Amino acid sequence: MRKLHYIDKSKSDWKETWLQVRKKSIGASDIAGIVGLSQWKSPLSIYLDKTDQMPADDEENIAAELGLELEGFMRKKFVKYMAKNEGISISVKEVPYILQHDNIDYFTATLDGIFKHPEKGKCILEIKTTSEFKRDAWKDDNVPDDYYAQVQWQMMITDWEWCYLVYLIGNRTLDIKLIERNEEVIKNLTDKGKDFWENFVEKNIPPAPIGLDADASALKILYPEAIPESGIELTGKEATEMLKIIEEIDDAKSDEKAAKNNKKTLEQILKAKIGENEYIKVGDKLITLKTVSVKEHLVKGSSYRKLHIGKGK
Numbered sequence: 001m002r003k004l005h006y007i008d009k010s011k012s013d014w015k016e017t018w019l020q021v022r023k024k025s026i027g028a029s030d031i032a033g034i035v036g037l038s039q040w041k042s043p044l045s046i047y048l049d050k051t052d053q054m055p056a057d058d059e060e061n062i063a064a065e066l067g068l069e070l071e072g073f074m075r076k077k078f079v080k081y082m083a084k085n086e087g088i089s090i091s092v093k094e095v096p097y098i099l100q101h102d103n104i105d106y107f108t109a110t111l112d113g114i115f116k117h118p119e120k121g122k123c124i125l126e127i128k129t130t131s132e133f134k135r136d137a138w139k140d141d142n143v144p145d146d147y148y149a150q151v152q153w154q155m156m157i158t159d160w161e162w163c164y165l166v167y168l169i170g171n172r173t174l175d176i177k178l179i180e181r182n183e184e185v186i187k188n189l190t191d192k193g194k195d196f197w198e199n200f201v202e203k204n205i206p207p208a209p210i211g212l213d214a215d216a217s218a219l220k221i222l223y224p225e226a227i228p229e230s231g232i233e234l235t236g237k238e239a240t241e242m243l244k245i246i247e248e249i250d251d252a253k254s255d256e257k258a259a260k261n262n263k264k265t266l267e268q269i270l271k272a273k274i275g276e277n278e279y280i281k282v283g284d285k286l287i288t289l290k291t292v293s294v295k296e297h298l299v300k301g302s303s304y305r306k307l308h309i310g311k312g313k
Helices: 012-023 030-033 041-052 062-085 130-139 145-160 183-199 211-224 235-249 257-275
Strands: 004-006 097-100 114-119 121-130 162-167 174-178 232-234 281-283 285-294 300-313
Touching: 004 041, 004 145, 004 232, 012 097, 030 041, 030 174, 030 183, 041 097, 041 183, 041 211, 062 174, 062 232, 097 232, 121 130, 121 145, 121 235, 130 174, 145 174, 174 257, 183 232, 211 257, 232 235, 235 281, 235 285, 257 281, 257 285, 257 300
Parallel strands: 121 162, 232 281
Antiparallel strands: 004 097, 114 121, 162 174, 281 285, 285 300
16 A cells, blocks of 8 residues: 555545645545445546546535544543453554555545454554444444445455444444455455446446435536537437337336335436436436426526426327
8 A cells, every 4th residue: 555645634625635635536435335245435436536526515514524533532442441341452543545446546535543453463443423224234243234345345455354333323322333344345345446437437337326315416416407409319239228218217106115216216317317408208208307497476586307208199
């Protein structure tokens, strides 16, 4: 691994610098979204971030700020835990660098801490704070999939074998999970990370949406308004695939949760295909995505795009 950039958290602009560097690479917090294991990030939303199309978010994120504030406290608790449970005295060091893979420049990671274990050698310390609602996800030996992917990515970057994940649930339960390097998972993450970067980011091609709220927001950013009277007509294999999606949307109009989630994903794929056009024709189907303006009255004026599937003329 290489030290890519020094992060001095005593400076007020450290986060802005860190975010700019992160946009040029796949970090550990990105990989779960890229492989579809995150409920907050999707391949499409990460693509917008990496291609500098995501608007700046000036909203306060209290949970994230609190997590940063608690890191020092949790490091101290971890040192005490290791003395009590493993009978060893350790010193946890902060890592004020973005770390870069030795051979793949666009693979990076930032670590919450590192330490030397007398038997396991160099180890990663990852710190997480989560809400009471997520308690079941940590039961027994469980580690949430997105966090597991994140620490495997960190072990891939460092080439180390072990990560201690210390987590705080609802500000009242602190515990530790020991995670071993998993070569099969790392191979999968590496392959999908390369594919995402080389075939989407570098080629400037948006990946398909997968049905998350992050995708709905991303599509609004990519295609905020329709160009009046513009459209495309699909033929051949592309038309066949799109007609199948339209049929599945029609079949998914029941009230069942799974059907609703499936319908959302399919509609997002359809919206992505229409893009900035106002309609597409597929066989005897006319699908419109027109801009609807809401005049200012009691609330601020706005606009949105409304999807409609009907018969073509």
